[in-house]
Amino acid sequence: MKAFVLIKVEPGKIKEVMQAVSEMRPVKEAYCVTGPDDIIAVLESDDARGISEVVIADLHDVEGIRGTDTRIVVDLA
Numbered sequence: 001m002k003a004f005v006l007i008k009v010e011p012g013k014i015k016e017v018m019q020a021v022s023e024m025r026p027v028k029e030a031y032c033v034t035g036p037d038d039i040i041a042v043l044e045s046d047d048a049r050g051i052s053e054v055v056i057a058d059l060h061d062v063e064g065i066r067g068t069d070t071r072i073v074v075d076l077a
Contacts, residue, residue: 002042002073003043003071004041014032028042055070
């Protein structure tokens with residue numbers, strides 16, 4: 001299962017948050033972006049529970065993260 005997590009970061013904390021997010025094992029890719037969000041992280045896990053655990057337990061504990069918005073990838077096949 002794959003998910004995109006849109007992350008809002010407190011001003012002045014983008015580098016620290018980017019490093020912390022990039023080092024998380026389920027995070028396969030992370031990018032700083034323009035627009036209403038500051039970082040987009042690509043997570044992979046065996047199931048939805050694994051994705052939610054990373055978002056709730058890990059990302060929300062990172063100092064400097066103001067909020068997240070998670071988009072689970074669905075298979076239309």
